Amino acid sequence: MLQLTQCEVISNIPVRVNYDLENMKTIIGKVVILGHQGVGKTSTCTRYVEKTFNRHISPTIGASFFISRIKVLDDYVKLQIWDTAGQERFKAMTPMFYRNAKAAFLMFDITSEASFNSMKNWVLELRRNVEQPMVLCVLGNKIDLAERRVVSRDEALAYSKTIGARYFEISAMRDQGIEIVFKFVAMELLRMSTKNSSATSLKVYNTENVNGVMASSSELEATDIGNEEIVNMSINSIAHGHTVPSRCC
Amino acid sequence: MPMCVLNLQRSYKYMMYATKQPSLRINQADLKCKNGCGFYGNADWNGYCSKCYRDHLGFEKQKKQGQAQLEKQKSNAFTKFEEKKKHQSDKKSKFLPLFRKPSNLKELEKPHRNSDLKHSNPDADKLMAEFMLTFGQLSESLRHDFFKYIQVFIKRIQTDINMNKPIEDVTEVAQKYYNTFNNGLNTSSTFKDLPSDVRDQLLDFFEKYVMTILFSSLFCPNSTNDEEKDLIIQERIRKLSWVNAHHLDCCISETSIEVRDLVYTAITDLLGMDSVKAPLDKLNCVVKCCRSVMEVLQHCQGGPASADEFLPALIFVVLKANPARLKSNILYVTRFCNDSRLMQGEAGYYFTNLCCAVSFIENLTAKSLNMAEEEFDAYMSGQITCVSAWESALVACEGMHQLRENLNILKDLSQRTTIVQEGSKMLREDIEKFKNELNETVSVVMERTPLVIKPRKSPISLNPHHEQSGGATDVSLRKHDFDQSEPENLNFYHQNLEIGHLNDYTKENLQLDITPCTLIAENASTISVEPTPEDHSHNSFGLSKINYDIDFSDFSGENSMVEDLTPERISLNVTPDPFGPLGTSSAIFQEPLVPLNTSLNVQEKTDSAKSKQQYVLPLVEKLETTLLDEDETDIQNLPSPMKPMSSYSGFSKQGLQIPSIPCNTGDISYLNAHSNASTSSKDDS
Numbered sequence: 030m031l032q033l034t035q036c037e038v039i040s041n042i043p044v045r046v047n048y049d050l051e052n053m054k055t056i057i058g059k060v061v062i063l064g065h066q067g068v069g070k071t072s073t074c075t076r077y078v079e080k081t082f083n084r085h086i087s088p089t090i091g092a093s094f095f096i097s098r099i100k101v102l103d104d105y106v107k108l109q110i111w112d113t114a115g116q117e118r119f120k121a122m123t124p125m126f127y128r129n130a131k132a133a134f135l136m137f138d139i140t141s142e143a144s145f146n147s148m149k150n151w152v153l154e155l156r157r158n159v160e161q162p163m164v165l166c167v168l169g170n171k172i173d174l175a176e177r178r179v180v181s182r183d184e185a186l187a188y189s190k191t192i193g194a195r196y197f198e199i200s201a202m203r204d205q206g207i208e209i210v211f212k213f214v215a216m217e218l219l220r221m222s223t224k225n226s227s228a229t230s231l232k233v234y235n236t237e238n239v240n241g242v243m244a245s246s247s248e249l250e251a252t253d254i255g256n257e258e259i260v261n262m263s264i265n266s267i268a269h270g271h272t273v274p275s276r277c278c
Numbered sequence: 279m280p281m282c283v284l285n286l287q288r289s290y291k292y293m294m295y296a297t298k299q300p301s302l303r304i305n306q307a308d309l310k311c312k313n314g315c316g317f318y319g320n321a322d323w324n325g326y327c328s329k330c331y332r333d334h335l336g337f338e339k340q341k342k343q344g345q346a347q348l349e350k351q352k353s354n355a356f357t358k359f360e361e362k363k364k365h366q367s368d369k370k371s372k373f374l375p376l377f378r379k380p381s382n383l384k385e386l387e388k389p390h391r392n393s394d395l396k397h398s399n400p401d402a403d404k405l406m407a408e409f410m411l412t413f414g415q416l417s418e419s420l421r422h423d424f425f426k427y428i429q430v431f432i433k434r435i436q437t438d439i440n441m442n443k444p445i446e447d448v449t450e451v452a453q454k455y456y457n458t459f460n461n462g463l464n465t466s467s468t469f470k471d472l473p474s475d476v477r478d479q480l481l482d483f484f485e486k487y488v489m490t491i492l493f494s495s496l497f498c499p500n501s502t503n504d505e506e507k508d509l510i511i512q513e514r515i516r517k518l519s520w521v522n523a524h525h526l527d528c529c530i531s532e533t534s535i536e537v538r539d540l541v542y543t544a545i546t547d548l549l550g551m552d553s554v555k556a557p558l559d560k561l562n563c564v565v566k567c568c569r570s571v572m573e574v575l576q577h578c579q580g581g582p583a584s585a586d587e588f589l590p591a592l593i594f595v596v597l598k599a600n601p602a603r604l605k606s607n608i609l610y611v612t613r614f615c616n617d618s619r620l621m622q623g624e625a626g627y628y629f630t631n632l633c634c635a636v637s638f639i640e641n642l643t644a645k646s647l648n649m650a651e652e653e654f655d656a657y658m659s660g661q662i663t664c665v666s667a668w669e670s671a672l673v674a675c676e677g678m679h680q681l682r683e684n685l686n687i688l689k690d691l692s693q694r695t696t697i698v699q700e701g702s703k704m705l706r707e708d709i710e711k712f713k714n715e716l717n718e719t720v721s722v723v724m725e726r727t728p729l730v731i732k733p734r735k736s737p738i739s740l741n742p743h744h745e746q747s748g749g750a751t752d753v754s755l756r757k758h759d760f761d762q763s764e765p766e767n768l769n770f771y772h773q774n775l776e777i778g779h780l781n782d783y784t785k786e787n788l789q790l791d792i793t794p795c796t797l798i799a800e801n802a803s804t805i806s807v808e809p810t811p812e813d814h815s816h817n818s819f820g821l822s823k824i825n826y827d828i829d830f831s832d833f834s835g836e837n838s839m840v841e842d843l844t845p846e847r848i849s850l851n852v853t854p855d856p857f858g859p860l861g862t863s864s865a866i867f868q869e870p871l872v873p874l875n876t877s878l879n880v881q882e883k884t885d886s887a888k889s890k891q892q893y894v895l896p897l898v899e900k901l902e903t904t905l906l907d908e909d910e911t912d913i914q915n916l917p918s919p920m921k922p923m924s925s926y927s928g929f930s931k932q933g934l935q936i937p938s939i940p941c942n943t944g945d946i947s948y949l950n951a952h953s954n955a956s957t958s959s960k961d962d963s
Contacts, residue, residue, distance in 0.1 A: 059622060071584030093572075093585040094627040111627055112585035114634075116527070118646040119589055122634035129621045 055105040058218040061127040063151045064136030065144040066115035069170040072201040073136070074112055077211060080204065099215040106215035108132075123151075124158045131221070132164035132214045135194065137185075139169045140177040145185070152192050164217040165194035166210055173200040335444065401490045401555070409483065413476075420468045424480065427462065431455045431488050439495045445502050449613040456616045459484055485616050486556040493555040496614055498606040507605040515600040515639060520657050525647045528590035529578045535678065537577055544570035545599040552602045557615035560607060561625040568628035571595055585631075593635040608633060 062070045071093070078095055093112040098105055113119075113126045127133060133155060137148040148167070155163070167189040169180065182198065189196035195213065199206040311319040311327035313334075323331035413421070434455070438448045463469045463477045472480070489496070498504045523530040531537050547567035551560050571591050575583035583591075601607070611629065612620070620626050638646070644654030656662045 057622065066586055071586065074584075093583065093588050094624055096623075109622055109627075111630075114585045114589040116586065116590075118648075119634065119638065121641070122589075122637055125630050125633055125637070 055107060056218050056222050057107045057109065058131035058214070059109045059111060059129055060132040060134065060214055061111045061113060061130045062134040062136060063113055063123065063127070063148075063155070064115055064134075064168075065138070065141075065147040066117075068115065068136045068138040068141070068144045068148075069201045070112055070115060070134075070136055073134075073168070073170065073199065073207055074110060076201050076204050077110075077207050080208070097211060099212060101212075101215050101219050104219055106218055108211060108215060108218075117147075120150075120154070123154065127155060127159060129161075130159070130163065131161075131218055132166070134166050134168050134210070134214075136168045136170055137180065138171050139180045139185075139198070140171055140174050142179045145180045149188070152194075156192075162221065164214055164221070165192060166214060167192075167194045167196045168210060169196070169198045170201055172198045172205065173203045401493075405487050405490055409487070412479065412483065416472075416476075417468075423462075423466070423468045424484070427455075427459050428484065428487055431459075431484075432491055435488070435492055436495070439492075439499070442501060445499050445613065448496070448499075452614055453617055456481075456485065456618075460618070481616070482558055482619075485614075485619075486558055489557055489614055490555045497555075497610050498603065502609075504606040504609055505603075507609075508603045511605050511636065511640060512600060512602075515597055517658055518597055518639065518642065520662075521594075521597055521642075521647065523590075523594055525649070526590040526594055527648075528594050529587060530574060530591055530594060531578055534578075537574055540570055540574040540577060541595060541598070544568075544574065544595045548595060548599045549601050551607050557611045558619065560611050561615060561619070561629055564632050565625050565628050567595065568592065568631065589631060589634060589638075592631055593638055596632070596635045596639060604636065608636060 062074065064070050074093070074095070077097070095110050097108045097110060099108060100106075111126055111130070113123055135148050135151055135155075136144075138144040152165075155165075167185060169182070169185050172178075185198075186196050197206055197210050197213075199210060201207065311317050311330050312325040313327070313330040315327060315330055317327035317329065319325045319327050320331075324334070326334055409421075413424075431452075434451060435448060438451055460481055463472075463481060469477060469480070498508075523532055530541065544567050547563055547570055551563040551567075554560055554563065568588075571588065572583050575587050575591055579587070596604075612633075620629065644651045647654065653662070
């Protein structure tokens with residue numbers, strides 16, 4: 030379990046909010062992607078970029094950094110995706126990347142136990158260095174290789190629960206469940222900004238109730254669920270109609 | 279509370295320089311604040327956490343102030359003296375600006391800097407021009423407000439610097455002002471109505487303006503040891519020059535020329551960072567560099583690059599570039615670039631990557647390069663001095679480059695050779711063709727003009743008979759063609775000369791009988807091609823001499839003759855070359871013997887006659903004259919050594935005969951009569 034050190038401070042760090050001329054809220058949030066080398070960070074990004082930015086992104090710029098603008102109801106959420114180098118030797122440098130990040134994708138490869146363990150280390154690092162509230166998403170990639178699965182869904186879910194993260198299973202190759210992850214993050218950030226005024230902690234949204242749904246759902250169903258979430262913008266119904274109790278503080 | 283937030287934010291910023299970050303395995307305890315408060319400490323803050331460092335600073339300051347007060351009280355008597363001394367030292371330091379200490383110069387520098395700002399700063403003018411260009415259309419009040427903000431900012435920062443505040447405080451103040459200005463942009467009545475992108479531009483320009491003005495005092499400030507850090511990292515990179523792309527698991531192919539060029543571009547961009555002043559401009563340089571690196575990667579692996587490949591590549595570029603004042607630049611940007619810009623966006627991302635790269639280089643160990651400790655140490659200490667792959671790649675590339683250039687040159691050369699060869703082939707063909715044509719024409723001519731070859735009576739005799747010599751000339755003509763290039767064979771040459779005269783005569787004779795003169799001219803020209811250069815020069819010499827002689831005759835003789843002579847001259851030019859020199863040389867040999875004026879006189883007659891006669895070609899005329907001359911030379915003798923004999927080379931033969939005849943001195947009346955007679959005869963005919 031993580032201890033939040035300065036709860037009252039957190040509520041004072043606003044997600045940067047800009048007001049456009051149309052008085053439409055635009056929230057800017059930085060999202061880092063962490064994970065062992067070869068788990069598919071870049072292909073996930075590339076897949077997402079290809080799908081949504083085909084028209085805008087110049088092919089010369091790599092997929093290591095890009096901005097995605099997602100509309101959630103009446104508001105825009107601008108996600109800045111920062112890809113990080115996954116090599117062990119660069120691990121010491123990663124904190125530079127996730128400072129001021131509002132959300133983090135923690136990726137592992139479901140066919141590799143090592144990547145799952147190294148992901149756990151990432152989380153520890155993250156916890157040690159970031160005192161802000163952060164939206165955490167655990168992503169199990171490569172579900173297209175289900176027959177070679179090593180990390181079970183239950184195991185991943187259980188772990189996600191302990192760190193207070195949301196678990197998703199995706200396939201960068203088959204382009205499954207990627208968009209929903211981004212949309213989820215966008216919504217979470219929006220909620221963080223709207224809930225700033227209240228004293229409630231924004232640190233983590235509980236995943237307790239997700240457990241059952243995710244465990245029973247196939248990968249494709251997960252996508253459906255994601256879509257459903259987006260339609261339901263009520264804060265309370267985000268986790269499938271259940272109130273989400275705050276985890277920390 | 280806001281202070282606390284600020285602290286937190288700053289601490290993230292400084293995290294990247296914390297010793298705990300880069301080193302791979304360090305105890306948690308090492309990282310904690312020295313004060314034991316539980317937060318993380320930082321080397322830049324003497325091992326304290328941000329809060330404790332601040333407290334510590336405040337404590338120190340108080341202590342100093344207390345001491346100063348104590349001293350003041352203690353040595354009241356001394357103060358005046360001390361002040362005087364200080365003043366003097368200030369003056370001194372003014373004259374020795376190299377050694378000045380900022381603390382001593384507080385009062386002195388302030389006005390100096392202000393004046394600097396107002397008058398003698400070329401940057402300010404440039405910036406002003408830029409401002410007018412970009413925001414010139416905005417209202418006056420807005421401009422006024424904008425510069426008010428700027429003036430306030432600059433003044434505040436300058437006082438802070440002059441008070442020798444730690445750079446962290448100055449940074450905080452600057453960031454606070456950025457925020458204030460940003461808020462002002464969003465809320466104040468003057469700026470509020472502007473579109474958001476213009477407001478962003480204004481914010482950026484604000485930063486650019488103030489930072490360019492304050493660059494000298496904020497970049498690498500005296501209160502920090504940035505310069506030392508620069509030197510350290512520079513030395514470090516120099517030591518790591520042996521690191522190649524392979525060590526870094528980076529896919530840059532060092533030997534490819536295209537990749538090398540792209541890497542050079544990236545390096546140039548990175549080096550450019552030191553030459554611009556505003557933090558945003560520096561950031562732009564970093565972005566440009568990183569984009570080039572992305573291109574390199576794309577080129578190397580043929581797909582979009584990911585962060586896994588990007589960071590090693592950037593490290594490689596930094597290692598090879600070894601930019602000047604790298605650390606100072608990074609610190610400067612970190613301190614004085616608007617946080618909101620630095621933390622987000624592409625620039626922020628790439629700058630973070632650069633910081634990562636620098637941090638990696640600083641803390642690089644054997645492990646991070648996946649090599650044995652001993653090997654790493656050996657490399658570092660210089661025991662193994664391998665030529666780095668990059669260097670050798672450069673050499674190799676240079677070699678390749680040279681090779682390519684040489685190949686190009688060779689290609690060019692071979693092309694030229696083929697052209698030359700073709701040309702020579704064509705030339706040879708032409709020559710062959712010409713030869714055949716020549717042979718053909720010669721044979722045709724030979725057929726048309728069959729010559730009876732008769733044995734010569736006496737080769738050297740100067741008085742051969744016309745008819746007999748006619749045959750001999752042909753033989754000698756042929757000989758002449760072959761042997762003309764032997765001037766030493768004077769005897770033979772002499773013979774030829776003589777025969778040449780004869781030949782001229784006989785040939786013309788023959789022509790008259792058989793062929794039209796045009797053909798002869800052609801024949802002559804074909805022959806004239808053959809002689810060797812020596813002969814040619816000989817010819818020309820002879821010709822010139824002939825001309826000269828003719829000219830002489832023109833002036834010495836009667837004016838009336840000049841006109842008459844011209845057709846002759848033409849005929850001279852037409853006459854075959856081989857006979858030219860013969861004429862001259864014959865003149866040399868026979869000069870005393872030739873009273874050729876007779877021929878001239880004869881010619882006059884013939885010309886006058888000819889004017890009424892039907893005009894034929896000069897050769898024919900000449901022939902006529904020769905015939906006439908032959909008849910008349912016996913009768914009239916007008917010896918005039920000045921007269922040319924060249925055109926009448928044929929007559930030299932007769933000239934030889936002439937001396938034997940007694941000299942009848944010029945009988946012009948007869949000549950006139952003769953001409954008259956001829957004209958009358960012409961009239962009759």
